[in-house]
Amino acid sequence: xxxxxxxxxxxxxxxxxxxxxxxxxxxxxxxxxxxxxxxxxxxxxxxxxxxxxxxxxxxxxxxxxxxxxxxxxxxxxxxxxxxxxxxxxxxxxxxxxxxxxxxxxxxxxxxxxxxxxxxxxxxxxxxxxxxxxxxxxxxxxxxxxxxxxxxxxxxxxxxxxxxxxxxxxxxxxxxxxxxxxxxxxxxxxxxxxxxxxxxxxxxxxxxxxxxxxxxxxxxxxxxxxxxxxxxxxxxxxxxxxxxxxxxxxxxxxxxxxxxxxxxxxxxxxxxxxxxxxxxxxxxxxxxxxxxxxxxxxxxxxxxxxxxxxxxxxxxxxxxxxxxxxxxxxxxxxxxxxxxxxxxxxxxxxxxxxxxxxxxxxxxxxxxxxxxxxxxxxxxxxxxxxxxxxxxxxxxxxxxxxxxxxxxxxxxxxxxxxxxxxxxxxxxxxxxxxxxxxxxxxxxxxxxxxxxxxxxxxxxxxxxxxxxxxxxxxxxxxxxxxxxxxxxxxxxxxxxxxxxxxxxxxxxxxxxxxxxxxxxxxxx
Amino acid sequence: xxxxxxxxxxxxxxxxxxxxxxxxxxxxxxxxxxxxxxxxxxxxxxxxxxxxxxxxxxxxxxxxxxxxxxxxxxxxxxxxxxxxxxxxxxxxxxxxxxxxxxxxxxxxxxxxxxxxxxxxxxxxxxxxxxxxxxxxxxxxxxxxxxxxxxxxxxxxxxxxxxxxxxxxxxxxxxxxxxxxxxxxxxxxxxxxxxxxxxxxxxxxxxxxxxxxxxxxxxxxxxxxxxxxxxxxxxxxxxxxxxxxxxxxxxxxxxxxxxxxxxxxxxxxxxxxxxxxxxxxxxxxxxxxxxxxxxxxxxxxxxxxxxxxxxxxxxxxxxxxxxxxxxxxxxxxxxxxxxxxxxxxxxxxxxxxxxxxxxxxxxxxxxxxxxxxxxxxxxxxxxxxxxxxxxxxxxxxxxxxxxxxxxxxxxxxxxxxxxxxxxxxxxxxxxxxxxxxx
Numbered sequence: 036x037x038x039x040x041x042x043x044x045x046x047x048x049x050x051x052x053x054x055x056x057x058x059x060x061x062x063x064x065x066x067x068x069x070x071x072x073x074x075x076x077x078x079x080x081x082x083x084x085x086x087x088x089x090x091x092x093x094x095x096x097x098x099x100x101x102x103x104x105x106x107x108x109x110x111x112x113x114x115x116x117x118x119x120x121x122x123x124x125x126x127x128x129x130x131x132x133x134x135x136x137x138x139x140x141x142x143x144x145x146x147x148x149x150x151x152x153x154x155x156x157x158x159x160x161x162x163x164x165x166x167x168x169x170x171x172x173x174x175x176x177x178x179x180x181x182x183x184x185x186x187x188x189x190x191x192x193x194x195x196x197x198x199x200x201x202x203x204x205x206x207x208x209x210x211x212x213x214x215x216x217x218x219x220x221x222x223x224x225x226x227x228x229x230x231x232x233x234x235x236x237x238x239x240x241x242x243x244x245x246x247x248x249x250x251x252x253x254x255x256x257x258x259x260x261x262x263x264x265x266x267x268x269x270x271x272x273x274x275x276x277x278x279x280x281x282x283x284x285x286x287x288x289x290x291x292x293x294x295x296x297x298x299x300x301x302x303x304x305x306x307x308x309x310x311x312x313x314x315x316x317x318x319x320x321x322x323x324x325x326x327x328x329x330x331x332x333x334x335x336x337x338x339x340x341x342x343x344x345x346x347x348x349x350x351x352x353x354x355x356x357x358x359x360x361x362x363x364x365x366x367x368x369x370x371x372x373x374x375x376x377x378x379x380x381x382x383x384x385x386x387x388x389x390x391x392x393x394x395x396x397x398x399x400x401x402x403x404x405x406x407x408x409x410x411x412x413x414x415x416x417x418x419x420x421x422x423x424x425x426x427x428x429x430x431x432x433x434x435x436x437x438x439x440x441x442x443x444x445x446x447x448x449x450x451x452x453x454x455x456x457x458x459x460x461x462x463x464x465x466x467x468x469x470x471x472x473x474x475x476x477x478x479x480x481x482x483x484x485x486x487x488x489x490x491x492x493x494x495x496x497x498x499x500x501x502x503x504x505x506x507x508x509x510x511x512x513x514x515x516x517x518x519x520x521x522x523x524x525x526x527x528x529x530x531x532x533x534x535x536x537x538x539x540x541x542x543x544x545x546x547x548x549x550x551x552x553x554x555x556x557x558x
Numbered sequence: 559x560x561x562x563x564x565x566x567x568x569x570x571x572x573x574x575x576x577x578x579x580x581x582x583x584x585x586x587x588x589x590x591x592x593x594x595x596x597x598x599x600x601x602x603x604x605x606x607x608x609x610x611x612x613x614x615x616x617x618x619x620x621x622x623x624x625x626x627x628x629x630x631x632x633x634x635x636x637x638x639x640x641x642x643x644x645x646x647x648x649x650x651x652x653x654x655x656x657x658x659x660x661x662x663x664x665x666x667x668x669x670x671x672x673x674x675x676x677x678x679x680x681x682x683x684x685x686x687x688x689x690x691x692x693x694x695x696x697x698x699x700x701x702x703x704x705x706x707x708x709x710x711x712x713x714x715x716x717x718x719x720x721x722x723x724x725x726x727x728x729x730x731x732x733x734x735x736x737x738x739x740x741x742x743x744x745x746x747x748x749x750x751x752x753x754x755x756x757x758x759x760x761x762x763x764x765x766x767x768x769x770x771x772x773x774x775x776x777x778x779x780x781x782x783x784x785x786x787x788x789x790x791x792x793x794x795x796x797x798x799x800x801x802x803x804x805x806x807x808x809x810x811x812x813x814x815x816x817x818x819x820x821x822x823x824x825x826x827x828x829x830x831x832x833x834x835x836x837x838x839x840x841x842x843x844x845x846x847x848x849x850x851x852x853x854x855x856x857x858x859x860x861x862x863x864x865x866x867x868x869x870x871x872x873x874x875x876x877x878x879x880x881x882x883x884x885x886x887x888x889x890x891x892x893x894x895x896x897x898x899x900x901x902x903x904x905x906x907x908x909x910x911x912x913x914x915x916x917x918x919x920x921x922x923x924x925x926x927x928x929x930x931x932x933x934x935x936x937x938x939x940x941x942x943x944x945x946x947x948x949x950x951x952x953x954x955x956x957x958x959x960x961x962x963x964x965x966x967x968x969x970x971x972x973x974x975x976x977x978x979x980x981x982x983x984x985x986x987x988x989x990x991x992x993x994x995x
Binding site: 036037038039040041042044045046048049068069070071072073074075076077079080083084085086087091092093094095096097100111114118129130131134135158159160161163 | 591592593594595596597598599600617619620621623624625627628629638640641642643644645646647649650656659660662663666667683684686687688715716717718720928945946947948949950951953954
């Protein structure tokens, strides 16, 4: 048994739902008790889908156990096929139905349904959501692909590619796809098929007619791509085009497989991120300490961008997907940090608190952790919440994705010019640094309960009378000096100074200690 | 005293009779099929907020944990007072003893959270199917951790409970450990069903003004401060989904005060008057105490009535609040009830509510989702009350909706919330009329 307060991934059948919901004319008959329908709201509320996920839940109850749960499954499957007329159905069990061993695969086979039935074995007590999505997509491809298909000779026609991996509830999958299509158009590569997103079962049958595959999200598409490689001799592009450098490599890889000239795609004039990063305002970004956590693909990409394209210092890197931990370990080695491979968000919280980063890049959960710790944060990976399904185009991939990433990561921080002005004016009696940065109040560091920041006194003298003065060990003079440090680093200065004082065995924190600590932590 | 006065009094007595003699049975559409409702685990989301010293440990699967975090929306607490002990392959394959594993998890949890005074072990679908005996576990662990921590168990599994039935199961697990009210103790009032603190306080003030000062609440804000129960307990249900809890309370001698549920002016008045009667309070005093609240609520509702009168509404089954809320919308706001669906219909507790329904209201119990949606599409009500999984898809078809879950999480009981309750239905309609895109 594992104690969990919050999980990064749902059960594997939710992964299957992400594939089914992304596709058209496919239906999922899920043997499950009432309550498992909660998963619908992930799609209809968080992703704001205007359609129900194409899932029929059999809804068995305690009184049905040991009697007619198999019959309930068959009735539900028959009704679903009659009502929704899918081109194919996938069938499987949720965690509870797995225990009663009704064998949805065998049951539906015996029914002689008028469409292909793809059985799913998703072991709920061993596996999780991303694995479930990958396995489902693989089974769909394996069952539906027309293996007799012979590719036309390459001469005299454009190269064709499958784009594999985008699903429902994916982090920016919709927008990434637009960017990838743009790149392929510039390279003169035809899109044979995008799957699962928007594909029908009939579309899947001709997956073999592509010359190669593009694996956008390995967590979901890698398994299927490996089978396609074997079965149809289709090589795969596995470079993930997140960041300017990775996008360039991606273009080069695709161009090579397609026998195309990469120049038009590489010369995309909308790539502004390199200049934004070089311009002087960004100097203040230099060596900002950033903590990164997410799925492996997005975490690794974020670490590369942080190091190479923004000049950050990666002070922590991890992922929740054990299946792809190897890539994260390798990148962590390049960053010189210990990789954190865990699905326990409390361990992640501890690691973030210990690393004391200036920016957290993570999932919905790290957003909350960062909020509690008063650290700016940007979201880079699923699981995400409703605000990370924006109305506007907001990709992560391609050159536009890199532009978006620059804005998204830098926005929560205090801009260079603003930092400069804050320093200039902080002694001004009319300037209240309690107001925080001029933008994005939600992300600006707030006085959190974690630290014993004294509540805004009218005058400095009030600080000396603060009730917790004795407890913190700060002298009045040091406390006043601390107030002169800009608010956005004050919490960190306080923490560092207290840690330094404790380590050095100093009971009282005076001016001397404050500046000794500053020297100690100087970089 | 005039004859008319006596007759009036008699009429009132007759109206309070729980079993009207010749009421014709109302036809009920009973359906079976896919249900789009939460399971009973979801109750933990509000129960853990209500009982601040209690912790809820679900013994279940990753799905249970995922449900809780999805239903709770954003997780904003450092560590909420609920968690899931996720069963894994080795627990099921018998490689480890699930009971030993549970001991390990509970001991670790209690070590880390010394603030926990009551721990609920909550059964789930998988734990029920493998027949993991949580009652035994609660007893064994209780022997170790009492008196610091009281350990109780109930099932919130989807194979046995629908959404709010989870609260019913939780509260009925508390009944056996409520202290006994001595046989010679004066009559005490017990409010049953979790209410937001602000609403509970409003009711307690009203009861105090009426002169009923011995009032307990189940659940209590502090799960270790349970009210007493005995033959002199008279209880009022604040929620319509507490059948099991009511039975458990009656098993300890308590008697239910028959009343409408406290929604809207009528419901709240009836609920308070019924308590007054049961405690022999002078009706004139009761009227005097409730008059200001009634007047305020009536004033506030008057503003909203024009927006709702004549509008047609369908409830899909969700929280069992459907029947009393529909009664309120029909009687006090002039809405037309098209279909009132409820996951489970407690005939005795809802008898007085159902009596108020017009003759053409379609009452349905249980669910066959696709057929019910076909009816919604055919009826085209002005507003459909439904779960989160259905709201956007119905909006996508051009049907205005109200998320049912908000009715469970918002303060909607009592006089001072009557207009807030009406507003929950008025807002989606107003928005539909405002938008020009």
